[in-house]
Amino acid sequence: MKSSTICQEWLNSLPPTGGYLKNEQSIGREFLLEKGMPSKKDEAWRLSNLNKLNSFLSLPRIIDNKDMKSIFPEKDENRERIIINPNKNPILNINLPNGIENLNNREIEDNIGKIVKSTNIKNDISVYLNQASSLELLALKVKRNFNQSLEIVIPSIEGKSISTRIFLLIEEGAKLDLLQIFTGKNNSAQNHLIEIKLEPKVELTHGLISLGEKKESSSICTLAVEQSEQSKYSLHSIHHGWDYARYEPRIIQSAGEASTFIKGLQVTKLKEQIATHSLIRFEGPNGKLDQLQKAVASEYSHCIFNGSIEVPQKAQKTEAAQLSRNLLLSKRARIDTKPELEIVADDVKCTHGATVSQLQDEELFYLLSRGIDNHHANSLLLKGYYDEVISHFPKSARKWNFIEKLIQDVKK
Amino acid sequence: MTQSNTVEEIVSQPYKYGFITEIETEKIPKGLNEDVIRLISAKKNEPDFLLKFRLRAYEQWLKMKEPDWSGLTYSKVDYQDLVYYAAPKQDIKKKSLDEVDPKLLETFEKLGIPLSEQKRLSNVAVDAVFDSVSIATTYKEKLAENGVIFCSISEAISEYPDLIEQYLGTVVPINDNFFAALNSAVFSDGSFVYIPKGVECPMELSSYFRINSGDTGQFERTLIIAEESSSVSYLEGCTAPMFDTNTLHAAVVELVALDNASIKYSTVQNWYAGNEEGVGGIYNFVTKRGECRGKKSKISWSQVETGSSITWKYPSCVLQGDNSIGEFYSIALTNNFQKADTGTKMIHIGKNTKSKIVSKGISAGQSKNSYRGLVSISPNAEGSRNYSQCDSMLIGDKASANTYPYIQSKQPQSNIEHEASTCRISEDQLFYLQSRGIDFEESVSMLVSGFCSDVFNELPMEFASEADKLLALKLEGSVG
Amino acid sequence: MISSTSETILSIEDLHASVEDQEILHGVNLVVKEGEIHAIMGRNGSGKSTLSKVIAGHPSYKVLSGSILFKGKDILELEPEERARIGIFLGFQYPVEIPGVSNLEFLRVATNSRRKELLKSELDTFEFEDLVKEKLKIVEMDPAFLERSVNEGFSGGEKKRNEILQMALLEPVISILDETDSGLDIDALRIVASGINRLSQPNSATILITHYQRLLNEITPDFVHIMADGKIIKTGNKELAIDLEKKGYEFIDKNAKEKEMAK
Structure with a gap:
């Protein structure tokens, strides 16, 4: 620098x-x-x-x-x-x-x-x-x-x-x-x-x-x-x-002994770049974490997830799960995802996973075969994909119209 | 008695390959400069293109900085305090085994690699490398019948210079990284394999590397070329005596697979790991990369890493050819103060390329075991798939297990799936085995073996039991 | 099968034991002799499973006081594998899955460690395969199970049959079968029960830990014990089990209360 x-x-x-x-x-x-x-x-x-x-x-x-x-x-x-x-x-x-x-x-x-x-x-x-x-x-x-x-x-x-x-x-x-x-x-x-x-x-x-x-x-x-x-x-x-x-x-x-639940969604289009860099550290025993990060990238955009989890020696009996799920919707878009797990306690259960894929062809085909047009079928599937995160928001939050915004922008 | 204490005792077993062979060695003076490189090249009677290759690499190396991104801390190597060429004194390369110094044959026999015709392994051809030179290669004639070339790289440089000039440094460029540049400048020996078109190599090929001198860096270079529709399974083993100083081992391995060719490369790495306080041991900084240049080609890496004070290696596959396949199966066991930072890179370039990663890390003592990997899908790699699975097992509360799987995709018609877990030996499983009369040590050993079974299944037959034994040796003590 | 000269196999006296610093067993007394079949019944949490784990030497369970003698010898200091070798067998309620460890290899190592104790020769791979195929018939198991990892992907019934197969191979002196009947359908129950019956010997003994009468229809116990709150509160013959099935556990509570009052 x-x-x-x-x-x-x-x-x-x-x-x-x-x-x-x-x-x-x-x-x-x-x-x-x-x-x-x-x-x-x-x-x-x-x-x-x-x-x-x-x-x-x-x-x-x-x-x-x-x-x-x-x-x-x-x-x-x-x-x-x-x-x-x-x-x-x-x-x-x-x-x-x-x-x-x-x-x-x-x-x-x-x-x-x-x-x-x-x-x-x-x-x-x-x-x-x-x-x-x-x-x-x-x-x-x-x-x-x-x-x-x-x-x-x-x-x-x-x-x-x-x-x-x-x-x-x-x-x-x-x-x-x-x-x-x-x-x-x-x-x-x-x-x-x-x-x-x-x-x-x-x-x-x-x-x-x-x-x-x-x-x-x-x-x-x-x-x-x-x-x-x-x-x-x-x-x-x-x-x-x-x-x-x-x-x-x-x-x-x-001090450990706490629970953390994270659900995150980031959606990019055009030439946008959105990055999530998360860090979760357990400084005592018996902590719990359940983290889900979802990303959707279309057009020329770029989604990044970097997820760090630290479980030092004093954090025995930690249970942590992290999942990064990504949809890549265009040839010019890009997804980078990098979980980072650092564990120095032996009595722990930690799992993490990451997937990058597109919308499932079979699901799409199923909808198309019922007469739904391509745009709506994609929207429906995306809505389903978003729902895992969106459903956690209070009803009143819907006034901000984010669901509509999320869906209208994404084209396959 | 806590579980982890006793499990830790089990994994802390003495290193049994730590002896030194007393043999007269020819060494060049310590230090590295252009003259040293010219000297090495002259000693090996090398053609001009290779000297130029070395000098170019040296020039690049001078401009490079030792990497420090991995978070590994170690006492830095003084590159001017190393010997870059050491060879057991014998006049010229021996024509037959009878002329090889019996002490050397004895050394390899002690390591479980008998070379003499009566005792040698019946279905494995071996190239034995002692410090900087290849001592002997078995079954050369039989392999030659099939057109397979298996010899030391020095021999290949003089016998097959065209192949060397065509391929050397094309997979790992001389300026790829600090250690690869150093290796390109000073490499002394290593193995060369060439499988001609359409040939399925009739036996396992194997190189065995032995570091004997304490102040000698080992820089071996391996090049394997599999022509169209050929296949080969190659394995390497490594040991070193116990010294309380750190010895540098910076190898480069290049694999080239053309259309429909398949290369299986297996490693059992058991360099001296240093003592219980972390003093001494080998720095194992290795660059291994294979290119699936042809369509439907396949490169499969499997490794069992149990030794070295520090291991820093990422055997990788560049999947250029359409429908090519890359695989990486790894077991890394660390104990005491060992540090292993290993993993793979799967670079998907061709269409419908597939890769699979299975990594099992076991860390005990105060060791640090990291999986670091990259899966990259380029825009043209339509229909590509990757599946990765990384599991870590921790033994004792001072050991650490880190996982850094890095995923990058630029191709929507592709699928990447990554799963990872970290756990310790389950008390319930342990109790179940014990309650059937199986003693503690054996139960632990069975569970660790079971944890690694996905990878064991990928090792060549002759080798799998060796690897299991090696793991058991570290785990079980005097047994084995 | 029981005679006055029968030797005592297991003798438990005033056993107190805890797990995670919580005392579960509050003074268990039990004597099991050669040729006997005992049933231990009781509600969830009454301490039945704890008793079985303590006898087998599970490291999470601590014996606070009392004694367990096996053929007159104190076993509390023995490791779980040592207890298994001298002939104590625990059939687990939930046999654990061990991915990657071959079932066949596991069975062979276990069998040989017991044979060594009995001063019998160890079996090589081929000899063992012959033996295990013989024993598979007892539990009507497909040899394909031998090729899989220990209990991995086995159904509930298959796991229990694998337990009985181990019992057949290890030829224990005393078998403690913890809820072996739970989760079994009628056919599996019949197979498991007939396996247990066929394996019982005049010089061995069995303890069945169960919730229900139905296993006891297949295997007739000589004694039935009822456990509550970490103690055996009532002992009787097979009629007691039938009584219990009819009247439910409340009748024990009542009994217990009356006893308390009498004090």
Whole structure:
């Protein structure tokens, strides 16, 4: 990696921040100044379209909020929605619902950046880019008595880039249904860094809908989650419509004894590239993981999955299963999938699998032979393929019309 | 008594090939430079094209950096502190076995590879390589009747220079990687096999490699060419004495299969693995690659890797010809501080090409056993298929098993399927066997053998029992 | 078959045992003599299977106190394979599948280790094949099963027959058959039961662990024990099993309660 002038210029153009993020900002800046943007030689970025990544440096960072004009589907009654204005003081105008509080100063100091740090990878550009450019922090505590569903919506702005930084502390014993929605506008870039800490016995169902729109929208999302013992974390994600997206869920079971369920779907078309780089680490015994990652690539697009699972010596009796299933729908499209299992505990059960194929000809033929035309038959089969992930989202999430979007785009 | 403790004891058995043969050796001075390469080439009386090949490789090597991507840490090799040519002192290559130093024959006999006419194996032709030179090749005449050429690569260079010039370095280019470049510059000996069109090789061919000197790097070079509609099964074995320094072994193996040809290449690698503290042992940095150039050709690798302090090798298949087939069957057993990073690359280029990968890793002690593989389907490889299965077994809670299967597809009309699992010896299975009166050691050995059976079934008959014995030796102690 | 001069094969005294730090057996007493057939009945979780595993020496089960004597000798310090060699046989409720390990090879190694103990000559591959083919008839098994991996892909009935085949080959002194009848259809049950009957010898003994009466219609026990909460709470003859079938386990609970009250 060599420092590039464009990176330096970008760093110089960023407004400074104060408060809790000040230290974070200097970490990100120092790294980027010294090392610059990644190159093909960095294992974690080898397959990444680095030209597209550079759009993060070329778009102006918004610093006021007058451009915010997003229209969202109406929210359900029993759901609380927080729309993040990614600029000045994101939570200033938000009336926090009952059961959700801002973290106090001490809590922020004790927690912020810790989970990210414990999941740092070599040349962690996604994180450093965010640290260097995030100006405000949304830090919330979900209390045990909060009994509604929570939506966090993050819009983007045409021709601009945004960075958001979120920290959620979910108190012992709480049950939460969280839905996060990212939408991308034409020629926009967004970078999200989300830390979530699950205290013991927390049950969190986390839906993440990330929808790019139009051309040249880019997204980087790093999700760092720490699970305490006896917590249960279900993460369901959809990535679609981004010209460039990189999604990095990183989950640490800090004392083992927890369950993690992951279902992810990424769909690419045109010349898009979407990559998922997941990391799951067990730092205690009796942890469980069930991970399914699905990808569909058509036209000239490129889907990447890199799935790391670490089971160190102290994580005896871990049971982990990872499956990567991929559909390659066009001759010019490309799928790369790379599970990485590192195991140093002998009393474990770990399995992983990967498949790359096309839609099954027999299934297709069956539908065609019943008089369904080719387009509909393909759509039906794809819908079936998506369903394993989509079915885990709450009904209200359907308002975001992602199913229609997923299907209308894909042609064989 | 915990299960893992006792299983660990079982796998920690002394290395029985660790003796040194006292023999006068001719060595050139330590160090590597252009003059050394010229000297090696001159000693071997090589034609000019080969000297140029070596010098080109050396030039490339100087520009290359030792790789460090695999996460393997080891004390770096001082390339100027190695001897690049060592040979037992004897005037010229012996015409018959009677003239070979009896000490050498004795050495190979001790290793279970008798060479003399009375004792040699009845259905396997053997090329025995001691340090840098080939000592003897058995059954040459009988093979020649069928037009099969089986000899040391040095001999092939002088006898069949055209074949060498045509094929050498075409599968593994001289600048393929750091160790391949080094090998291309300094390789001393190795085996050469040529199977003419339409010939099914009448017996198993086998090379046996023995490192004897402690400060000598071993750089053997093997080239196998199977012409149209021919077939051959080849196997190699390796051992070395125990030294407390690390010895470098950087071999290159190239296979070429033309239309309808089939090559089966099997390895039992049992280089000295270092002691229980991880001191000493062979660095086994090997480049092995086969090209299925012809349509319907087939290359099948099988390997049983039990030795070496560090193993770093990925026997690969480039499936160029339409309907060609690549296979990789591997057992890797590591113990103490051994590190094995092995796997394969299956590069699908031709239409309807098929590949199959079965890998079984067993790690004990504080060893590290990694499967690293690549399956790549190029846009033109319509109708291609791959199936991979990688299973790891852990013995003891300090051993590690890593799996890095990398899959890349650019062809929608293809199928890739990968399955992997990691487990330990099941207590229930162990108890079941014991409850039928089978003792602990034998039960463990049976279960490990059972775990590996998919791969054993792929080894040549003569060899499968050898490999099973080798595994049992590591597992069972004095038995074997 | 039972006579007053019959020797004692197995004698269990006040046996307490645990698994995963939980005490399951709370003082079992049992004496089995030559020529006897014992049935142990009881609900799920009463400790029947635990008892069988403890006798066979499963490493997960810990003996806390009490003793198990086999022909007068303490066996608690013996490894499972040593117990098998002196003639203790456990027929598993769920025989484990062992992929890759040949059934024939497994049977031969097991048979030879028992023969060695009996000071009989070890059998080579050919001799063993003759023997095993003979024994296959007892359980009406297809020789093709020998070519497969141990229990792999066997149906429930085939697994149980493979267990009885092992019993036939090992010629044990005492056979403990843990729910051998479970999961069997009528035909398989008949084959297995007739196998057990044919294999019983005047100088050997059998313990049948079962849930139901139906196996006992085929094999007549000399004693029936009922286990509850880690103890044998009632012992009787075959009538007890019939009684139990009729009245259900509740009648035992009642009995037990009355006993408690009497105390």
